[in-house]
Amino acid sequence: xxxxxxxxxxEQPNSDTMPDAKGAATMMKYLESLEKAGVLxxxxxxxxxxxxxxVSFSAAGQPLVTDGPFSETKEVVGGYWMIxxxxxxxxxxxxxxxxxxxxxxxxxxxxxxxxxxxxxxxxAAAIYPKLKAQCQSRSRT
Amino acid sequence: MTSQKVDKxxxxxxxxxxxxxxxxxxxxxxxxxxxxxxxxxNKSLQQAGVLxxxxxxxxPAMGARIRFSGGKPKVTDGPFSEAKEVIGxxWIIxxxxxxxxxxxxxxxPxxxxxxxxxxxxxxxxxxxxxVQQAAAGFAELxxxxxx
Numbered sequence: 001x002x003x004x005x006x007x008x009x010x011e012q013p014n015s016d017t018m019p020d021a022k023g024a025a026t027m028m029k030y031l032e033s034l035e036k037a038g039v040l041x042x043x044x045x046x047x048x049x050x051x052x053x054x055v056s057f058s059a060a061g062q063p064l065v066t067d068g069p070f071s072e073t074k075e076v077v078g079g080y081w082m083i084x085x086x087x088x089x090x091x092x093x094x095x096x097x098x099x100x101x102x103x104x105x106x107x108x109x110x111x112x113x114x115x116x117x118x119x120x121x122x123x124a125a126a127i128y129p130k131l132k133a134q135c136q137s138r139s140r141t
Numbered sequence: 142m143t144s145q146k147v148d149k150x151x152x153x154x155x156x157x158x159x160x161x162x163x164x165x166x167x168x169x170x171x172x173x174x175x176x177x178x179x180x181x182x183n184k185s186l187q188q189a190g191v192l193x194x195x196x197x198x199x200x201p202a203m204g205a206r207i208r209f210s211g212g213k214p215k216v217t218d219g220p221f222s223e224a225k226e227v228i229g230x231x232w233i234i235x236x237x238x239x240x241x242x243x244x245x246x247x248x249x250p251x252x253x254x255x256x257x258x259x260x261x262x263x264x265x266x267x268x269x270x271x272v273q274q275a276a277a278g279f280a281e282l283x284x285x286x287x288x
Contacts, residue, residue, distance in 0.1 A: 006228065010181050021275035024268070028154040039234060042194070045263035046154060050259040053239065055145075056253070063247035070258070073225055075261065077156060092205050092216055100209035107221075109204045109228070112197035118170055123282070124177040131183055135194050 002041065007078040010103045019045070026099045034083060034094065041083035055069040062123035078104065082111070150235045152193065152262035155241035159229040159255045163220060165200035186234060186245065194218040226256075233262065280281040 020028065034040035046052075052068040069076075085091050088110065091112050094108045114122065163219075201219035208215050221227075235249035236242050239261065246257040265273060 001244070002196075002198065003204075004223065005198070013164070019268075019272060019276075021271040025275040044154065045153075047261040047263055047267070049258075049260065049262045051239075051248075053241065053243055054260060055249075055257045057251045061250070061252050065243055065247070073170070075224075077228070077258075079263075084281075088203070088205065089182045092207070093207075095207045096214040098207070098214075100212040100214070102209075104209070106207040109201065109202065110199040112199055112230075116170075116199070117176075120173040121176050123169055124173040125180055127180055127184060131180075131187055131192070134187060135166070135192060 001091075002082060002110055003079055003088070003111070004082050004109045005047065005091070005095055006107040008075040008105045008107055008111060009078040010074055010076075010105075024102065030097065030099055031081065033097070034081065039083040039085055039094065041081070041082040041084055043091075045079035046077060049076045075105075090114050099101045149187055149238070150234050150237060150244075152233060152264070153239070153243070154260050154262055155246050155249075156228050156231045156258040156260065157230045157232075157249075157251075157255060158226050158258060160226075161175065161254070162230065163224045163227045165202065167200060167202040171197075171198050182248065182250050183232075185248070186232065191234040191236050191245065193235050194233040196273065198228055202225050229255075229256045 031040060031043060049068040049070055052070075054066045054070055056064050058064070060066070083091060083094060085094065088108070091108050095108055098106060101131070114125065114132075118126060154198070183192070183195060186195075201221055201224065204219040206217045206219070206221055230248065232244060234245060239259070242259050247258055249257060251257070265276070268276065
């Protein structure tokens with residue numbers, strides 16, 4: 001099963017939050033432990049919400065763009081890592097080993113697999129497995 | 142403006158935030174018609190050569206949250222009563238600018254029940270030198286990703 005571990009940061013400042021060297025080294029050690037255990041699939045950090053944007057849509061589908069930061073929420077996504085494990089309990093066990101940075105939580109979410117879809121959705125999503133395979137072959141640079 | 146960056150590609154993560162998804166029950170499935178429209182969009186991203194990754198996420202009811210208190214982890218099973226919004230899925234795209242990423246987000250077949258948050262993905266080169274040194278294994282770790 002795949003799980004996405006999403007970091008949520010509270011009260012993030014508007015300025016671009018770069019990890020400090022010590023924080024980066026600590027996080028690297030943790031990611032390496034996931035890698036050594038053979039569970040790490042992907043990971044990324046995100047630049048600040050202040051550098052981002054949100055797109056909302058009207059009922060007619062008309063997009064409206066708003067620059068970050070976003071007042072709607074006190075929690076900001078800081079980054080994620082994706083793991084492949086046998087159970088939610090195993091994902092939780094890994095999350096508990098994450099370095100305890102201040103003002104942050106880890107949200108553990110199960111990733112949807114094609115096989116999870118009922119037959120009618122699988123039919124509608126017939127190209128999905130191929131899309132996923134093409135993504136994997138276009139490796140991150 | 143910064144002409145030297147014209148050919149440089151940046152990665153952006155588009156986080157799909159469906160309204161009310163924080164309350165969705167375990168095993169909730171999207172509507173087949175909605176999925177069909179979304180697949181058309183996903184295919185357009187792929188055909189344009191910008192799609193790096195995408196996934197859907199099961200509702201928080203099937204997840205958990207970890208907070209740290211005094212350095213100790215505290216686990217809460219989903220759903221999360223304090224969450225006002227949650228991610229339903231994401232795309233990672235590689236484009237030349239934030240404006241281009243925004244354009245792609247605007248083309249998605251969504252309506253008022255959904256918001257897309259666009260965030261730039263950190264690259265090694267973005268980090269100050271001391272952080273790059275501390276994260277020295279970063280690039281190898283990423284490069285070592287299985288196909």
